Amino acid sequence: MSRRVLVVGFGRTGQALARVLAARGDRVRAGDRRDARALKVDPRALAGVELHASDGPELLDGVDLVVPSPGVPRSAPVLAEAFRRGVPVVSEIELAGRELSCPIVGITGTNGKSTTTTLVGMALASTGRRTFTGGNLGTPLVTALEGTYDVCVAEVSSFQLEWVARFRPRVGCLLNVTDDHLDRHPSFADYRDTKARLFAAQTAEDFAVLNRDDPAVAELAPRLAARVTTFGWSPVADGAFVEQDAVMLRRPGTIDERYDLTRTRLAGRHNVENVLAAVTVARLAGAPPAAVQRAIDEIEPLPHRLALVADRGGVRWYDDSKATNVGAAVKSLESFAGPVVLLAGGVDKGGSYAPLADAARPRVRTAIVFGAAREQIASALEAAQVTVARAATLDAAVTLAAGTVRPGDTVLLAPACSSFDQFADYAARGRAFRDAVAALPGGGGGR
Numbered sequence: 001m002s003r004r005v006l007v008v009g010f011g012r013t014g015q016a017l018a019r020v021l022a023a024r025g026d027r028v029r030a031g032d033r034r035d036a037r038a039l040k041v042d043p044r045a046l047a048g049v050e051l052h053a054s055d056g057p058e059l060l061d062g063v064d065l066v067v068p069s070p071g072v073p074r075s076a077p078v079l080a081e082a083f084r085r086g087v088p089v090v091s092e093i094e095l096a097g098r099e100l101s102c103p104i105v106g107i108t109g110t111n112g113k114s115t116t117t118t119l120v121g122m123a124l125a126s127t128g129r130r131t132f133t134g135g136n137l138g139t140p141l142v143t144a145l146e147g148t149y150d151v152c153v154a155e156v157s158s159f160q161l162e163w164v165a166r167f168r169p170r171v172g173c174l175l176n177v178t179d180d181h182l183d184r185h186p187s188f189a190d191y192r193d194t195k196a197r198l199f200a201a202q203t204a205e206d207f208a209v210l211n212r213d214d215p216a217v218a219e220l221a222p223r224l225a226a227r228v229t230t231f232g233w234s235p236v237a238d239g240a241f242v243e244q245d246a247v248m249l250r251r252p253g254t255i256d257e258r259y260d261l262t263r264t265r266l267a268g269r270h271n272v273e274n275v276l277a278a279v280t281v282a283r284l285a286g287a288p289p290a291a292v293q294r295a296i297d298e299i300e301p302l303p304h305r306l307a308l309v310a311d312r313g314g315v316r317w318y319d320d321s322k323a324t325n326v327g328a329a330v331k332s333l334e335s336f337a338g339p340v341v342l343l344a345g346g347v348d349k350g351g352s353y354a355p356l357a358d359a360a361r362p363r364v365r366t367a368i369v370f371g372a373a374r375e376q377i378a379s380a381l382e383a384a385q386v387t388v389a390r391a392a393t394l395d396a397a398v399t400l401a402a403g404t405v406r407p408g409d410t411v412l413l414a415p416a417c418s419s420f421d422q423f424a425d426y427a428a429r430g431r432a433f434r435d436a437v438a439a440l441p442g443g444g445g446g447r
Contacts, residue, residue: 004062005021005066006029006060006063006078008030008055008076008078009069010030010031014030015041020145030052031059031078033054055072055076056077056078063087064087065089065090066088068091068163091163091164093106096145097168099145100141100145102152104152105154106156107120108158109211110325110327111328112176113157114136114155115266116281118299119275120285122295123291123292123295124291129150130150131149131150132144132151132154134152135155141154151285151286158194159184162197164197171284172199173281174208174211174217175274176214177216178351183348202225203226209228209229209280209284210228211230211231212236212239213233218230230280231277239280240277259293261275268331268334268335270328270331270334278295278296302322304322305320307319310438315406315407315411321433322430323416324417326351326416328414329356333356333414338363338365339365339406339408340360340364341365341404341409343394343397343398345394345415346429349418353381360381361384361386365409367388368397369388370391371415394433402441413430415429
């Protein structure tokens with residue numbers, strides 16, 4: 001018997017949901033405040049779908065199930081009313097997980113999710129297994145229902161975990177938890193506990209992979225039903241660790257495995273942590289050592305993740321637009337000894353900028369802050385005795401940076417904020433940065 005399903009939010013995930021559900025025989029109603037033109041709707045997503053330019057409670061009449069897109073907060077009136085009426089609300093990953101017949105690998109955390117997910121997906125795919133790699137990374141997990149897969153590797157966000165009950169990854173991984181999305185989550189504890197929902201439905205047959213160097217993550221271990229394996233920098237009897245220029249994986253009753261890091265294109269301390277996690281997850285998910293090493297050697301840095309944009313006049317310009325929170329920006333800064341000209345700004349997400357100031361103090365010669373949060377960032381940096389300049393826009397910040405750089409400097413776009421004051425998303429911000437650098441006299445060289 002077909003269900004009447006309400007999809008709230010009709011962006012990328014909402015459109016994928018509507019298309020898949022309608023093709024499977026459900027009667028789909030979708031609502032979004034934006035009209036079809038503003039949404040750039042894929043015509044395939046409209047087949048058999050009743051689309052409304054609204055996301056209000058009136059859309060609930062006759063509905064059996066509500067599936068909100070990740071961007072729709074728990075406080076949205078339509079979700080509150082659904083809860084009051086007793087209409088089930090589930091997330092897209094919950095719905096997909098209930099119907100997928102293959103094992104799921106779920107990877108979450110504040111930072112590093114996309115790189116780790118990509119690495120694990122590459123390792124599993126290179127073995128010949130039919131591997132779906134997506135989720136919050138780009139392709140919604142629900143689209144895996146349109147194909148046939150041996151394993152699904154999904155990046156999972158806290159927003160996607162708000163409405164899960166039975167979502168059960170065979171291998172789940174929590175990379176780290178730092179202040180982020182506190183404009184949506186009421187507290188850091190709520191944010192961390194929402195991330196931990198990744199493990200809620202696991203059993204003793206499953207694996208939970210935790211970052212033992214992150215106290216907020218490590219303290220979850222006694223609460224989990226799954227078998228816990230950890231990763232971190234120092235040697236342990238069971239888990240992954242770093243030894244000189246390699247990642248070591250030690251598991252009881254087996255020979256230590258060594259994964260060489262000298263050939264990887266991934267740069268920075270944070271990417272070593274991503275490799276630590278990916279090695280552990282991929283091996284637990286069934287990838288052989290040779291396939292894991294091949295993925296480490298062959299992965300390309302993902303766009304807007306500490307990517308070198310220009311190297312001219314003795315000045316290197318890096319795009320880390322994906323550093324949309326303070327923790328990620330700190331990791332970016334820690335990849336450089338200095339001197340750094342830091343470009344930071346955008347929309348504040350509710351956390352403290354003190355950790356950014358602490359990381360900037362020994363490395364940053366000048367910080368150029370821009371966008372809506374520039375005064376908040378400037379206040380924290382100036383309190384730490386960091387030299388600060390202000391610009392209204394990212395373009396203006398790039399121009400200002402070009403006038404202050406010296407040979408040997410690194411210019412780093414690590415915004416520590418979301419992009420929504422000036423850009424559609426972090427990728428649009430990264431492209432704008434690249435274009436602005438390319439447009440400089442000499443293409444971004446020093447004076």
